[in-house]
Amino acid sequence: MEAGDDRPTADVESGARLRLSAVRSGGAVTWPTVDGPLGVSWEEAETYARRFFLWGFALLPLLWAVNCFYFWPVLVSKASPSSSPHFSRIRPYVVWSSIGFLIFAVLLTAWALTFAIGGEHLFGPMWKDLVMYNLADKLQLTGWM
Amino acid sequence: MDDRSTDSDPVTASESSILDTLGEDVIRIVSPVSLCMLLVVLLVSSLSSTNDLSSSISSLFLSSPPTSFSSLNLLLGSDSTWEEIKSALITALSFVVVVTLLTFLLVLLFYFRCTNFLRIYMGISSLFVLSFLGGFISLLLISHFKVPIDPLTFGILLFNLSVVGVFAVFMSKFPISMNQGYLVAIGVLTAYWFTMLPEWTTWALLIAMSLYDLAAVLLPVGPLRLLVELAMSRNEEIPALVYEARPVDPQPGDRVRVWRERTDVVRIEATENSTNSANVQTIQETRLAVSEEITAPLIEPFPQTGDRHLNTEEEDDGIGLGSSGAIKLGLGDFIFYSVLVGRAAMYDYMTVYACYLAIMAGLGVTLLLLAVYRKALPALPVSIMLGVVFYLLTRVLLEVFVVQCSSNLLMF
Numbered sequence: 001m002e003a004g005d006d007r008p009t010a011d012v013e014s015g016a017r018l019r020l021s022a023v024r025s026g027g028a029v030t031w032p033t034v035d036g037p038l039g040v041s042w043e044e045a046e047t048y049a050r051r052f053f054l055w056g057f058a059l060l061p062l063l064w065a066v067n068c069f070y071f072w073p074v075l076v077s078k079a080s081p082s083s084s085p086h087f088s089r090i091r092p093y094v095v096w097s098s099i100g101f102l103i104f105a106v107l108l109t110a111w112a113l114t115f116a117i118g119g120e121h122l123f124g125p126m127w128k129d130l131v132m133y134n135l136a137d138k139l140q141l142t143g144w145m
Numbered sequence: 146m147d148d149r150s151t152d153s154d155p156v157t158a159s160e161s162s163i164l165d166t167l168g169e170d171v172i173r174i175v176s177p178v179s180l181c182m183l184l185v186v187l188l189v190s191s192l193s194s195t196n197d198l199s200s201s202i203s204s205l206f207l208s209s210p211p212t213s214f215s216s217l218n219l220l221l222g223s224d225s226t227w228e229e230i231k232s233a234l235i236t237a238l239s240f241v242v243v244v245t246l247l248t249f250l251l252v253l254l255f256y257f258r259c260t261n262f263l264r265i266y267m268g269i270s271s272l273f274v275l276s277f278l279g280g281f282i283s284l285l286l287i288s289h290f291k292v293p294i295d296p297l298t299f300g301i302l303l304f305n306l307s308v309v310g311v312f313a314v315f316m317s318k319f320p321i322s323m324n325q326g327y328l329v330a331i332g333v334l335t336a337y338w339f340t341m342l343p344e345w346t347t348w349a350l351l352i353a354m355s356l357y358d359l360a361a362v363l364l365p366v367g368p369l370r371l372l373v374e375l376a377m378s379r380n381e382e383i384p385a386l387v388y389e390a391r392p393v394d395p396q397p398g399d400r401v402r403v404w405r406e407r408t409d410v411v412r413i414e415a416t417e418n419s420t421n422s423a424n425v426q427t428i429q430e431t432r433l434a435v436s437e438e439i440t441a442p443l444i445e446p447f448p449q450t451g452d453r454h455l456n457t458e459e460e461d462d463g464i465g466l467g468s469s470g471a472i473k474l475g476l477g478d479f480i481f482y483s484v485l486v487g488r489a490a491m492y493d494y495m496t497v498y499a500c501y502l503a504i505m506a507g508l509g510v511t512l513l514l515l516a517v518y519r520k521a522l523p524a525l526p527v528s529i530m531l532g533v534v535f536y537l538l539t540r541v542l543l544e545v546f547v548v549q550c551s552s553n554l555l556m557f
Contacts, residue, residue, distance in 0.1 A: 038391070039318070039321075048318055059301070060308055062306065066309060066319075066323065069320060070319070070320045111295075111297070112294065115293065116293040116294070131295065132294045132295065133287050133292070137288070141284055142285055
């Protein structure tokens with residue numbers, strides 16, 4: 001694989017800098033993952049992208065976020081003639097994972113903020129029973145260890 | 146170390162030395178250890194105001210009475226401190242015995258090639274630590290800081306974080322930063338749980354574990370040494386929880402987890418109905434499956450491609466070197482360092498600083514010895530012994546000195 005033979009031109013000291021240097025100036029990516037040469041290869045990347053995507057449906061949206069984070073170079077760059085042929089197979093999974101995670105995050109944040117900010121004013125006395133610290137005391141969740 | 150071009154020093158590429166990359170390597174192993182210790186100290190200091198909770202819980206499960214009783218007994222003249230010491234020694238001894246037995250069991254299972262069973266077992270125990278212990282500690286934090294979170298959000302977050310954590314620790318291909326982050330998290334959770342033991346028990350446990358570590362890695366009959374030699378002879382991977390620092394100069398095709406990993410997971414499972422007559426109280430304490438380390442020395446000359454000078458792969462209970470020169474440190478070492486510092490935090494911040502410096506000095510000495518001997522080495526003994534000595538000295542001598550100086554406005 002031609003992509004696997006090149007090394008990123010910038011320094012490879014840290015993963016964060018690797019991420020930036022994984023995308024060459026022409027827009028094509030050398031490594032599919034943020035870990036660069038330590039990550040998955042182009043051939044195996046499709047398996048992993050698909051696996052993360054499918055397992056995310058088991059009430060695990062964090063796996064979608066992991067998918068986007070792991071294949072970040074694939075997400076931010078566009079398909080170009082010099083990129084690997086696997087690129088276009090990986091990209092749909094990563095894009096759909098990011099959409100799924102964003103929708104889920106918006107929903108969960110909206111609910112959490114409503115609960116926290118609304119408080120008793122919105123929910124009435126039921127709020128006191130539902131809030132976690134009271135619930136933990138009532139159910140003795142912290143007393144068993 | 147390998148030849149590589151320098152990144153920061155104005156040295157020509159041909160004369161790279163060990164100093165060019167040693168600093169970076171050391172930083173990459175010192176940072177997560179420091180982070181783990183910092184988080185445990187923060188947890189201990191923020192949750193210790195709920196002292197009644199933890200001391201009442203520990204008095205439920207542990208043999209030593211809460212301190213109020215012991216002071217009352219001192220007034221009455223009975224030597225309950227001696228009783229505490231005795232029970233602490235018994236606890237520590239039984240812990241070491243259980244750990245030794247479990248390690249030998251691990252060696253046996255590995256000998257009979259039950260690797261899948263071991264991996265599943267470790268996955269389940271990581272899940273247990275992350276979900277139950279993580280949930281317990283986050284509930285303590287939520288109760289303490291009165292965070293207005295609802296059960297649905299809490300449940301979803303806990304479920305997601307723990308399941309992804311298990312994947313991060315055991316899947317072979319996962320973002321390295323997340324893998325490292327979750328290992329540190331598991332270390333923090335387990336270390337905080339250990340700090341909930343009574344004082345004398347914690348110190349006895351630390352000293353006993355460091356002696357065990359020394360014996361298990363360096364003696365020829367040590368279980369960890371056997372384990373590593375077994376894995377070496379078979380060229381197999383031991384399923385383990387090991388923190389591996391990212392190599393400074395990654396080569397393409399150089400997979401981080403190609404080489405052997407040390408088993409750094411110790412499982413202590415206490416029976417829930419503690420019907421063991423001899424060690425009723427002691428086993429009652431360790432109700433959880435806890436991460437423990439199994440040190441296994443490993444010396445293996447690898448035929449390396451490319452210009453690598455580092456041909457030995459050493460894995461050690463405490464410390465070792467991967468095939469690309471990255472330093473590996475067992476999770477158990479993270480845990481016990483953090484337990485020492487966490488227990489020091491329960492006294493005062495002065496002891497925290499002293500113990501932190503002692504542990505870092507010990508880690509530096511261990512790294513130095515690793516570079517000299519190029520063998521698997523136990524990382525616990527030097528640091529723990531230094532830490533205990535510094536804790537005692539600070540508590541007995543330094544504190545009096547500093548307090549006197551401060552109260553006389555001489556030095557702050």
